[in-house]
Amino acid sequence: MVNLYGKALRSFFGIGHNVADRICAKFSIHKTARISQLTQPKVTAITSEMTKMVIDTELKRKIADNVIRLKDIGTHRGKRHALGLPVRGQKTKKQIVNSRRFNRLQTNI
Amino acid sequence: MLPRTASVRSSILRILPRHTSLAPRSNPVLLRNFASRYTPPPTPSKPIGPSQDVLPHISEEGAITAGIMGGEGLYPMPGVPIGEMLRTDPTALQNTPKLFKGIPGVKREYSTTATPIEPPLPEAPADIASSTAPAPAPTPPPVSPDAFALTIPGAKYPLPKLPLPSCSHLKHRYSTLLEQVTNFIMIGGRKAKAESLVDQILANLRTRPAPKPREGTPLLPGTPALSTLPLDPIQYLQTAIDSVSPLVKILMLKGGGGAKQPVPYPLRLRQRRRFALTWISAAADKKKDRLGFAERFADEVVAVVEGRSSAWEKRSQVHKLAVVSRANVIIDPGRTVAPSKIRFPIAVL
Amino acid sequence: MVSPILWRCPQMPHIIYPFKSGLRIHSFTTTSPLSAKPLKPKGSPPSSKMNPGKQRMQSSKVHVKKKPIMVQKPAYEVGQRKELRKRIVLSNTNAIPVVLPTMTADLIGNEDAAGAMFALPSREADTIVDRLRALEAFQTKQHWPFFYRPCTLFRKETVEVGRLLERVMRREGAGEDGRVNERAILHGYYGCGRSMLLLQAMTWALQKEWVVIAIPNAQDLVIGHTEYELEGNSHLWLQKAYTTDLLNRVLEANQKTLKGVGFPSSCPARAMMKISQSYRLGRTDEVQKGDLMKTVLETAVLDPLLAWDAFNALLGELSLPGSPPALFALDNLNQISIPSKYRDPAFNAIHSHDLALPNTFLAYLSGKRGFHKGVTLAATSSKCSRTLALDAALEGRGVDPYERLDPRIGPSIEGAQIIHVDSLSKEEAKALMDYYNESGIMKDPVDIATFNEKYAVSAGNPRDLFGACLRIRQ
Numbered sequence: 001m002v003n004l005y006g007k008a009l010r011s012f013f014g015i016g017h018n019v020a021d022r023i024c025a026k027f028s029i030h031k032t033a034r035i036s037q038l039t040q041p042k043v044t045a046i047t048s049e050m051t052k053m054v055i056d057t058e059l060k061r062k063i064a065d066n067v068i069r070l071k072d073i074g075t076h077r078g079k080r081h082a083l084g085l086p087v088r089g090q091k092t093k094k095q096i097v098n099s100r101r102f103n104r105l106q107t108n109i
Numbered sequence: 110m111l112p113r114t115a116s117v118r119s120s121i122l123r124i125l126p127r128h129t130s131l132a133p134r135s136n137p138v139l140l141r142n143f144a145s146r147y148t149p150p151p152t153p154s155k156p157i158g159p160s161q162d163v164l165p166h167i168s169e170e171g172a173i174t175a176g177i178m179g180g181e182g183l184y185p186m187p188g189v190p191i192g193e194m195l196r197t198d199p200t201a202l203q204n205t206p207k208l209f210k211g212i213p214g215v216k217r218e219y220s221t222t223a224t225p226i227e228p229p230l231p232e233a234p235a236d237i238a239s240s241t242a243p244a245p246a247p248t249p250p251p252v253s254p255d256a257f258a259l260t261i262p263g264a265k266y267p268l269p270k271l272p273l274p275s276c277s278h279l280k281h282r283y284s285t286l287l288e289q290v291t292n293f294i295m296i297g298g299r300k301a302k303a304e305s306l307v308d309q310i311l312a313n314l315r316t317r318p319a320p321k322p323r324e325g326t327p328l329l330p331g332t333p334a335l336s337t338l339p340l341d342p343i344q345y346l347q348t349a350i351d352s353v354s355p356l357v358k359i360l361m362l363k364g365g366g367g368a369k370q371p372v373p374y375p376l377r378l379r380q381r382r383r384f385a386l387t388w389i390s391a392a393a394d395k396k397k398d399r400l401g402f403a404e405r406f407a408d409e410v411v412a413v414v415e416g417r418s419s420a421w422e423k424r425s426q427v428h429k430l431a432v433v434s435r436a437n438v439i440i441d442p443g444r445t446v447a448p449s450k451i452r453f454p455i456a457v458l
Numbered sequence: 459m460v461s462p463i464l465w466r467c468p469q470m471p472h473i474i475y476p477f478k479s480g481l482r483i484h485s486f487t488t489t490s491p492l493s494a495k496p497l498k499p500k501g502s503p504p505s506s507k508m509n510p511g512k513q514r515m516q517s518s519k520v521h522v523k524k525k526p527i528m529v530q531k532p533a534y535e536v537g538q539r540k541e542l543r544k545r546i547v548l549s550n551t552n553a554i555p556v557v558l559p560t561m562t563a564d565l566i567g568n569e570d571a572a573g574a575m576f577a578l579p580s581r582e583a584d585t586i587v588d589r590l591r592a593l594e595a596f597q598t599k600q601h602w603p604f605f606y607r608p609c610t611l612f613r614k615e616t617v618e619v620g621r622l623l624e625r626v627m628r629r630e631g632a633g634e635d636g637r638v639n640e641r642a643i644l645h646g647y648y649g650c651g652r653s654m655l656l657l658q659a660m661t662w663a664l665q666k667e668w669v670v671i672a673i674p675n676a677q678d679l680v681i682g683h684t685e686y687e688l689e690g691n692s693h694l695w696l697q698k699a700y701t702t703d704l705l706n707r708v709l710e711a712n713q714k715t716l717k718g719v720g721f722p723s724s725c726p727a728r729a730m731m732k733i734s735q736s737y738r739l740g741r742t743d744e745v746q747k748g749d750l751m752k753t754v755l756e757t758a759v760l761d762p763l764l765a766w767d768a769f770n771a772l773l774g775e776l777s778l779p780g781s782p783p784a785l786f787a788l789d790n791l792n793q794i795s796i797p798s799k800y801r802d803p804a805f806n807a808i809h810s811h812d813l814a815l816p817n818t819f820l821a822y823l824s825g826k827r828g829f830h831k832g833v834t835l836a837a838t839s840s841k842c843s844r845t846l847a848l849d850a851a852l853e854g855r856g857v858d859p860y861e862r863l864d865p866r867i868g869p870s871i872e873g874a875q876i877i878h879v880d881s882l883s884k885e886e887a888k889a890l891m892d893y894y895n896e897s898g899i900m901k902d903p904v905d906i907a908t909f910n911e912k913y914a915v916s917a918g919n920p921r922d923l924f925g926a927c928l929r930i931r932q
Contacts, residue, residue, distance in 0.1 A: 025801035032683045283929070308929065316550050316603050339552035340898040399531050 004038065005031045014055035023049060068105055081105060286347050289379065293386045294402075309403030310410070314342040317411060326416030328352045335414065349413040353420045354385035355427045364437065373431035373438055388420035389413060546596050547603040548587065555606040556896045561658070563665040566627075567620035571612045573885035575893045578608045578661060589664050592710040594674035595657045601924055605897050610658055611890050611920075613651070615644070615879050619659045622833050622875075626783055627666070629831070636779060639828040641835075643791065643871060645852050646879030648840035649921025655879065656787050656837050663785040663833075667715045669776060671708050673788040673819065677842075680810050682799035689766075694814040695800065701765040701815065702758070708772070709755045715782055716752040734778055737771040740764045745771060766814065773818070776829050783831035788819050792842035795867050811866050820870040836874070852876055881918030890920070894927045 009020040024031065026049070027042055035043075054062060071078030080087045086099045261268065283291075287307060295303035319336045329352045338345040357373040358380075364370035376384070393402075393409040400408070412418040561576035580587045587608060590596060602608055622640040625631065632638045644652040656672075663670050678684070684700045709716070733754065737745045740763045745754050751772065758768030776784045788794075794816040797807040810816050821827040822834040838852070847867035850858075857863070882890065891904045891912065902908055916922035 021801070022805050025805045026803050028686055028688065028803065030682050030685055030800070033685070037685075312603070315552060316547065317552075319552065340554070341901070395529055397529060397531060399534060 004029060004033050004035050008035055012050075012055045013057075014053070014059040019053075064106065071105060284343055286350065286382065287343060289382055290346065290350075290386065293383065293390075306403050306406075309401070310407050311342040311346070313403055313407035314345045314410060315339055317407065320411050320414040323416045326414075328414065338414070345414070346410060349389070349410045350382050350385045353388065353413050353418070353424055354381035355424050356381065357427065357431045358384070359427060359430050359434070362437075370437050371430060371434040373434060385420065385424075388423050389418070392419045395419075544598065546591065546598060548591070548596065548608050549606060550603050551606070553604060553606040554896060554898045556609070556893060558609055558893075561610065561612070561661055563662055565612065565620070566662055567617060567624040569617050572614045572617050573883065573889055574612050575609050575889050576612055578610065579665065580607055586661060586664055589711040590657065590660060592707055593660060593670060593672045594707065595660050595672065597653055597674075600654070604899060604928075609893065610654060611651075611882075611886055611893075612658075613655075613886055614883065615651075615655055615877060616658050618877050619644075619655050619835070620662065622835070623659065623662055623666070623785075626831050626833055636830070637777075637828055638831050639822075639825065640833045641823050641825060641874040642833070643823070643852065643874050643876050644835070644837040644879050645876055646838075647881070647919065649919050650879045650881060651920050652837035652839070652879050653789055654920075655877075656789055656835060659785065659833070659835055660787060663783075664711065667782065669708075669712050669715050669772075669782055669784040671704070671772075671784065671786045672711075673704065673815070676788055676790040676793040676816065679813060679815055680793055680796070680798035680800070685762075686800050686808075686813070688802075689814065692814070693812070694817055695808055695812055696766050696814045698762040698765050701769050702762045704815075705755055705765055705769060705772075706759050709752070709759060713752075716750075716755070733771065733775060735774075737767060737774070739767045739771075751775060773827075773829075776832065777827070779830055781830050784829045784833075786819065786822050786829075786832065786834045788836045790839040790842065791836040791871075792839050792845045792848060794820070795845045795848040795864070795870075796842065809866065811870060823874050824870055825873050834874075836871075882920055882923065883918070884913065887913050887918060887923060890923065891927060894924070899924075900927045 005020055005024050009015050009023060010017070015023075023046065024033075027045055029038070029042065038046075067078070067081050069078075071082055077087050081103045082105050084100050084103045085092055086096055087103060090096070090099075290310075291300065291303045291307050294306050317339060319339050322335050328348060332348050332352070333341075333344065338348065355376065357375055360372045360374045361369045362372045364372075389409050390406060392412070393405040396405050396408065398405075409418055409420075413420055556575075556577075558575050558577040560579050562579065565571050565576070578587055578590070596602060596608070619642070622642055626638045626640055629636070629638050644655050646652060660670055660672060673679070679697065679700065684697050686695045686697050688694075689696050733745055733747055733749045733751060736747050739745055739754070739758070740761070743757075743764060754768055754771060758764040775781055794810040794813075796810065798810045798813060800808040800813070802808055811820060818827070819834075819836075822829075822832075823836055838848070845867075846861070847863040847865075848871075850861070850863055851868040851871055857868075888904065888909060891900065891909060894900045895902075895904050912923060912926045915926045
């Protein structure tokens, strides 16, 4: 009883409302469809579609690689990432909790 | 020990009136009637109803009568207004009643007779009426207030017929109880939501089977028969709330010797109903079924009328405590403590 | 048990103080106040001897708020909420039964009956109400649970709807091939009773043993909650699951007609129940000539893949000579005049007219297709906003070049008669209010003052009139 659009597709990192909408549209699946209601060919088609997409671990690694690239070529953005500070010119007196959490060179994949 | 009270001299109060309006109070322009001398109201388009036959002017009538009788009329010229006659004929002025002397003007330019808002309904064709209702109810008599008696000379419209109909005021079109229940249910100022919930409660009560009378349920004296209650859900609700509402609340006041004492304190009707509502909704919220608020609440109202609600226990608790501590009742009205003045925590029951 | 002295208190308007201050007389007890047993306050700990002042300050400051008791409640089962939402109660045993004449088929197009209340036929042998319920003709917000039995008001618009049926029955204006088709749209302000008029039309059609096909809420077709699938040949999007439901309803409501009960054996309508030509059902199945229509529908109901073809077979048979008359009704026409929530593979919104069921209905409404004898009836709704193209088409406005209107909407309802559903006339409102009074909704008798007041407050709108009669205190 898992809703395909609401629960199943969007549980992947990299698939939000928009992408899930487009996947559903591509295979003519209505929004309230349950996974149990899908026919086998459709499930196969969705699976093969998703193997082509960059999602989940692959996407996370790609993002991490980009950050490391910035650091390697010595950009300001790369430095800020390495220091765990805001990247886009924000003030650092207060409210940089999120940058401390997320701005790293190595992401936990 | 009763709290001390500060006495305020009345002279101070006189110096500083609480409500001072900046504008002068009796501004004649503001107080003027809506009626303007220069703009008489338009003649009503449907002036005559069947029960109201507008008579001709008195002089015209006299002339007609004279014509029938074959003699000379009371007035030489038909259709002369009284004001005009008084001006022309000096002898007439002496014999006129005092009322006419006071009004030098002429007759009013507009009619002061009240006109019905609508002509009465055309009756439905007889065959349909007989087919719809085999025993047709007697048609109510048409409303014909003695409008002329209510008219004030000089006023534009007659006085309204008293008492005013209950729906005449926009803000009081629901009963007092319903308004209180609505406001009790309301959360965060969402009145429309609360009103629709009250509607749902009443609809729920209307469609439920009638409550079964149970021995020993102390409903309010004068309650109509329980079988008739579903047809009148407001009465249903009122029966439940007024029956279960407590008469007193218990204040914990510091008595002599520093110890707190329970003091029974009488409640007004609105306060009593509020206690009842609190208990009923608390009992309703404890229901284990998956129901909407309106259904839960209506269930509990039925339970109150049938005498199996936990609200009854709460009520009897309060009353027992009140009876036990009756010696602490503050009798002296001069030294009654207003609830707003009490500075110690109150055990609200 | 409460002592009887307390019971007198609610009846007493004022508390009377018979004695002036200074003169203290305790009428009920002679014990001094101090000798009364002081009760222990609940919960609060006894103040400590060390610092009583601090204790008191704390107790006055700290405001203990009780948390509301959270009761664990069972979760809803699947579909339970929808069932609760759609549950329709048609009778209230508490209400006073009102004796009213039955809404029989003799009243079709009867002008004299306008302005009177009629009860829907619900005798034991009659299953009209059940069949209407199967067609989902009753709606949840139509105040059915307040009355003893379902009754409706015969309005002047009802006469007009009746005329449509009457013309078809009398075969007025039949073409050369003998086909009669009446097409109409019920249009008006909110709460003016369009759905109720559809219900009345269905009541008559069922009584006359017509085949009634009804789409109770067109919104279900376009909000993207049912399966959809592209059909290659017609480039239309089929909704097979919904079509199965529709066939189910049709089958349940028209059992009698499909069996051919009620027709004399010489009547050609009886022959119609047997299929006159072969149709394809799905990919493999085929309907042979001479099969019973009922059997075909029963098969299709079990298998969604066959539903659309079976539905087409039904419509095809109804367009042949000798078939019984048909009523095709749809409520909330506005909903199929806006883009649907469905998307095609290229992620473009699918136009509602590209969905097969709305497309078929609109083909009947605009006269592109037709029954042999039949009425196509649609009702607009006020729930759906921004249907500018439909509004323009209904008003018959010319095309404004600066207005970007959907060009497909206008032709889709072209040629349909537009029945303007107005507010109630005074006679109708009086009949309705008398009915409310007799059913126990209104307590006071309907005199002129009450009538004028309620009629003015509601402006003759039936929905508002009910609210004014029910809620506002009398």
